[in-house]
Amino acid sequence: MSGEQDENLWGSVSQAASGAVSKWSLDAMFLIACGRTLLVTVWTVLQPSLRRFADRLAAGEPAPEEV
Numbered sequence: 001m002s003g004e005q006d007e008n009l010w011g012s013v014s015q016a017a018s019g020a021v022s023k024w025s026l027d028a029m030f031l032i033a034c035g036r037t038l039l040v041t042v043w044t045v046l047q048p049s050l051r052r053f054a055d056r057l058a059a060g061e062p063a064p065e066e067v
Contacts, residue, residue: 021029044050056062 018029021032
């Protein structure tokens with residue numbers, strides 16, 4: 001699959017899942033979205049490499065070059 005087709009597939013799956021959950025419970029849809037956002041936020045905070053990267057950006061240092 002090409003990148004565009006893959007993107008369209010996941011977009012369709014996401015929309016179908018959102019539609020199914022919203023028919024079941026609109027509150028549940030937003031609670032699930034909120035929970036996933038919080039999980040990603042906590043995971044991000046616990047990653048030392050991301051913390052160092054954010055600290056470097058906040059200090060105005062350039063981002064390291066990719067290999």
